[in-house]
Amino acid sequence: MTIIxxxxxxxxxxxxxxxxxxxxxxxxPERGAAALVAGRQIAVFRTFDGRLFAVGNRDPFSGxxxxxxxxxxxxxxxxxxxxxMHKQSxxxxxxxxxxxxxxxxxxxxxxxHNGTVEVSVA
Amino acid sequence: MRIVVVGYGPTAHRxxxxxxxxxxxxxxxxxxxxxxxxxxRVALTSYLTGATLEDLTYPAPEGPATVRLAERVTEIDRxxxxxxxxxxxxxxxxxxxxxxxxxxxxPPVPGAEHAFVYRTIDDLNAIxxxxxxxxxxxxxxxxxxxxxxxxxxRGLGLATHVVEMAPWLMPRQVDEGGGAVLRGHVERLGxxxxxxxxxxxxxxxxxxxxxxxxxxxxxxxFSAGIRPRDELAFQAGLELGERGxxxxxxxxxxxxxxxxxxxxxxLVGGMVYGLVAPCFSMAEVAADRILGGEAVFTGGDLSAxxxxxxxxxxxxxxxxxxxxxxxxxxxxxxxKKLFISDDARTLLGGICVGDAGPYSLLRPMVGRELSASPxxxxxxxxxxAGLSGADFPDDAQVCSCNNVTKGQICTAIxxxxxxxxxxxxxxxxxxxxxxxxxxxLASILAAEGVALSKALCEHFEYSRPELxxxxxxxxxxxxxxxxxxxxxxxxxxxxxPAVASILASLNGGHVLEGEQAALxxxxxHFLANLQKNGTYSVVPRIPGGEITPEKLIVIGEVARDFGxxxxxxxxxxxxxxxxxVEQLPKIWKRLVDAGFESGHAYGxxxxxxxxxxGSTWCRYGVQDSVGMAxxxxxxxxxxxxxxKLKSAVSGCARECAEARSKDFGIIATxxxxxxxxxxxxxxxxxxxxxxxxxxxxxxxxxxxxxxxMFYIRTADxxxxxSAWVQAIGLDYLRDVIVGDSLGICAxxxxxxxxxxxxxxxxxxxxxxxxxxxxxxxxxxxxxxxxDPSIVFETERDQIKPVLLEVTRA
Numbered sequence: 001m002t003i004i005x006x007x008x009x010x011x012x013x014x015x016x017x018x019x020x021x022x023x024x025x026x027x028x029p030e031r032g033a034a035a036l037v038a039g040r041q042i043a044v045f046r047t048f049d050g051r052l053f054a055v056g057n058r059d060p061f062s063g064x065x066x067x068x069x070x071x072x073x074x075x076x077x078x079x080x081x082x083x084x085m086h087k088q089s090x091x092x093x094x095x096x097x098x099x100x101x102x103x104x105x106x107x108x109x110x111x112x113h114n115g116t117v118e119v120s121v122a
Numbered sequence: 123m124r125i126v127v128v129g130y131g132p133t134a135h136r137x138x139x140x141x142x143x144x145x146x147x148x149x150x151x152x153x154x155x156x157x158x159x160x161x162x163r164v165a166l167t168s169y170l171t172g173a174t175l176e177d178l179t180y181p182a183p184e185g186p187a188t189v190r191l192a193e194r195v196t197e198i199d200r201x202x203x204x205x206x207x208x209x210x211x212x213x214x215x216x217x218x219x220x221x222x223x224x225x226x227x228x229p230p231v232p233g234a235e236h237a238f239v240y241r242t243i244d245d246l247n248a249i250x251x252x253x254x255x256x257x258x259x260x261x262x263x264x265x266x267x268x269x270x271x272x273x274x275x276r277g278l279g280l281a282t283h284v285v286e287m288a289p290w291l292m293p294r295q296v297d298e299g300g301g302a303v304l305r306g307h308v309e310r311l312g313x314x315x316x317x318x319x320x321x322x323x324x325x326x327x328x329x330x331x332x333x334x335x336x337x338x339x340x341x342x343x344f345s346a347g348i349r350p351r352d353e354l355a356f357q358a359g360l361e362l363g364e365r366g367x368x369x370x371x372x373x374x375x376x377x378x379x380x381x382x383x384x385x386x387x388x389l390v391g392g393m394v395y396g397l398v399a400p401c402f403s404m405a406e407v408a409a410d411r412i413l414g415g416e417a418v419f420t421g422g423d424l425s426a427x428x429x430x431x432x433x434x435x436x437x438x439x440x441x442x443x444x445x446x447x448x449x450x451x452x453x454x455x456x457x458k459k460l461f462i463s464d465d466a467r468t469l470l471g472g473i474c475v476g477d478a479g480p481y482s483l484l485r486p487m488v489g490r491e492l493s494a495s496p497x498x499x500x501x502x503x504x505x506x507a508g509l510s511g512a513d514f515p516d517d518a519q520v521c522s523c524n525n526v527t528k529g530q531i532c533t534a535i536x537x538x539x540x541x542x543x544x545x546x547x548x549x550x551x552x553x554x555x556x557x558x559x560x561x562x563l564a565s566i567l568a569a570e571g572v573a574l575s576k577a578l579c580e581h582f583e584y585s586r587p588e589l590x591x592x593x594x595x596x597x598x599x600x601x602x603x604x605x606x607x608x609x610x611x612x613x614x615x616x617x618x619p620a621v622a623s624i625l626a627s628l629n630g631g632h633v634l635e636g637e638q639a640a641l642x643x644x645x646x647h648f649l650a651n652l653q654k655n656g657t658y659s660v661v662p663r664i665p666g667g668e669i670t671p672e673k674l675i676v677i678g679e680v681a682r683d684f685g686x687x688x689x690x691x692x693x694x695x696x697x698x699x700x701x702x703v704e705q706l707p708k709i710w711k712r713l714v715d716a717g718f719e720s721g722h723a724y725g726x727x728x729x730x731x732x733x734x735x736g737s738t739w740c741r742y743g744v745q746d747s748v749g750m751a752x753x754x755x756x757x758x759x760x761x762x763x764x765x766k767l768k769s770a771v772s773g774c775a776r777e778c779a780e781a782r783s784k785d786f787g788i789i790a791t792x793x794x795x796x797x798x799x800x801x802x803x804x805x806x807x808x809x810x811x812x813x814x815x816x817x818x819x820x821x822x823x824x825x826x827x828x829x830x831m832f833y834i835r836t837a838d839x840x841x842x843x844s845a846w847v848q849a850i851g852l853d854y855l856r857d858v859i860v861g862d863s864l865g866i867c868a869x870x871x872x873x874x875x876x877x878x879x880x881x882x883x884x885x886x887x888x889x890x891x892x893x894x895x896x897x898x899x900x901x902x903x904x905x906x907x908x909d910p911s912i913v914f915e916t917e918r919d920q921i922k923p924v925l926l927e928v929t930r931a
Contacts, residue, residue: 022902030640033902048612058177063926064656065911069644073614082615084644095181101554104181
């Protein structure tokens with residue numbers, strides 16, 4: 001899907017701003033890491049197949065910033081993280097809570113650039 | 123096909139989700155007036171108490187949708203089929219959907235320009251700014267949203283008043299009796315309630331009510347109903363209702379067949395709906411129709427189950443009837459009422475305040491004959507009166523949010539072979555919105571005779587004991603090998619910790635070694651116990667509860683220096699709470715240097731062996747209970763098991779150590795020790811059973827060795843010894859571990875010897891390993907910046923967590 005954020009000051013120049021987080025080697029497979037980017041808490045995950053995902057670190061069910069500490073796995077084909085507080089599972093792809101689709105956590109673009117993991121929260 | 127959606131609130135979002143979910147392949151353009159993505163207005167209040175906009179924002183729908191934000195549509199040109207925005211942009215459409223929502227109704231009273239409304243993020247920002255310079259606030263409107271707003275003002279620290287024109291609060295959901303109980307709850311929270319009166323005028327810093335009451339208030343919020351946003355439709359010449367609202371048929375079509383209207387702007391069957399569930403139904407109907415379907419909107423169910431200001435409020439069906447039965451407990455603040463047909467056999471509706479328990483099982487029964495007397499249903503709750511999913515007729519609507527009947531659920535259960543609530547939710551959408559029907563789903567599954575599978579989870583067909591044997595017999599050492607050869611997918615929060623425990627029980631080693639680190643629940647991963655605000659607690663081992671003054675001082679100094687909350691635990695230890703992840707290694711460095719080791723309070727492992735003071739000091743003691751407790755705790759420390767293990771040793775039959783409430787409890791006799799097993803405190807207390815009497819020290823230790831190892835091999839995941847002993851039977855257990863009826867005792871003994879010989883303190887080992895220490899950072903890109911969300915206040919001279927706002931209950 002395409003998002004066009006129609007803020008007057010950003011109407012032009014919508015190039016994605018990437019923030020370096022850590023070395024790719026610092027991320028353990030199937031384990032998360034929390035990062036602080038422009039005041040926001042982001043949880044970054046590396047799955048077993050090497051893909052990277054970035055989602056909001058706040059667990060909407062407990063209000064605590066702990067999503068990065070959840071267990072990473074799969075539900076069906078979907079890569080998921082389960083909230084460490086009360087075990088609700090969230091899709092790492094869409095952020096949707098698979099146990100309560102009315103609830104979701106935000107997702108963010110993430111990439112590896114020259115061996116460094118970068119996210120964009122713009 | 124080009125679809126244009128005007129408005130980007132929850133209903134528009136649901137429409138887009140539904141269209142893309144049904145495989146729509148044309149283009150969708152959404153024009154939103156607000157400069158931000160659709161967000162959850164139901165959870166709006168949480169924004170003022172800590173939730174961020176991102177927390178409330180819906181996930182971006184996948185597929186061919188383009189969302190243009192901060193684009194206000196000013197004109198619909200029906201002839202050319204284009205909409206025109208304030209910025210002059212023209213968007214052509216084949217199908218136009220109006221989801222323009224509603225605006226809060228502002229009563230025309232003098233001074234209304236000083237007041238706020240409660241609908242958008244911008245409104246909330248303005249209220250928050252105004253509240254910072256005020257000490258009191260007034261909410262006009264005591265309905266659902268009014269109480270939400272009152273909760274928000276209270277959360278902002280204002281002395282809060284609620285003014286409701288009707289004689290009681292929430293007049294659309296509850297009757298007078300329920301309103302009185304609700305008022306009691308609200309007033310106990312410190313809010314002032316003024317009912318049966320309206321507003322005369324608003325002055326700066328003051329509100330004057332119709333009855334002359336004056337309230338000093340710096341903030342006034344109107345929450346007195348909604349008005350459909352129909353001005354665009356009006357300008358375009360679409361048919362409107364007499365009192366506003368865009369007239370639509372049951373297919374959600376306006377008077378122009380190319381234009382639909384959904385949500386709070388639509389007038390359907392003469393009604394404007396302000397609840398989210400009917401609005402979502404409208405979105406589903408419109409999506410179906412646009413794609414050529416035949417769906418119709420059959421009228422919204424106005425049943426509601428909510429938690430407002432911490433109080434459960436629910437209503438369903440019609441709120442009047444020939445007969446009614448009321449249950450009221452003014453002390454507990456519970457009010458329940460059922461409305462019944464005049465022959466006292468058919469349920470018409472109901473109201474619950476303070477306890478919404480009956481809602482889930484009774485709401486589907488509206489319009490049907492009752493299976494139990496109304497007073498039984500009210501007094502004991504639906505479950506207590508024996509009402510279950512089996513009693514629902516097939517056409518009973520079980521999930522009103524997503525309009526799913528019992529028949530549809532049963533069909534899905536049988537045709538798709540569903541075995542659990544999660545499967546039913548996924549395949550039918552029942553229970554996925556408000557969740558209040560989930561107990562009914564479980565009840566229907568049971569009524570359909572679904573046999574619960576022994577499979578641990580979707581990744582393994584095997585039970586925990588079967589997996590234990592597979593790992594043991596095949597000598598498997600990694601999760602990846604196990605799941606590749608004997609499972610599927612990449613595991614989950616159920617199988618990963620279970621396999622981690624099996625690997626730890628069988629192979630020893632550090633729980634954070636290599637791939638094992640990724641299997642651990644957060645407690646084992648940080649070797650500490652997660653608390654509700656994201657901090658951790660630290661429990662050093664104090665074997666038998668015996669500790670020197672010097673070590674006590676160290677614990678006190680560590681707690682003081684790191685600002686931790688301290689409490690004596692039930693297991694004769696000291697809990698240090700409120701540590702942030704990056705503090706844990708520093709705390710443990712001090713503790714380990716002083717001779718402490720991990721207490722494994724975080725693990726499914728041996729926790730503590732309590733003791734009384736025993737024969738060394740006590741006039742009545744017959745054995746050295748402290749010495750035995752310490753010996754046992756040091757022998758079994760670090761032993762990973764299907765669940766936590768607790769123990770105690772009492773020095774005489776007076777049983778001061780409460781050993782019979784433990785997984786294995788030891789009580790001294792004149793001749794030695796009696797061993798009791800399978801006790802439990804907790805949710806289902808159970809006294810331990812006597813397994814063997816008058817044992818010598820060596821016999822006692824050997825019997826416990828075998829008991830524990832047999833338990834670790836054969837118990838289910840998270841099965842405490844209490845349930846396990848009951849399942850296998852005490853006589854069988856005695857045959858196996860005392861009589862060696864299976865011939866495995868030598869094997870069990872050897873396994874325990876390996877554990878005892880291989881023990882090391884995992885906290886000391888962690889401090890010695892820079893690789894394992896790397897996980898103890900607050901942020902990977904700012905390792906020393908404390909998590910800013912962790913905030914404490916002071917209570918009884920110690921810290922306590924500031925309550926976090928929860929977006930979803």
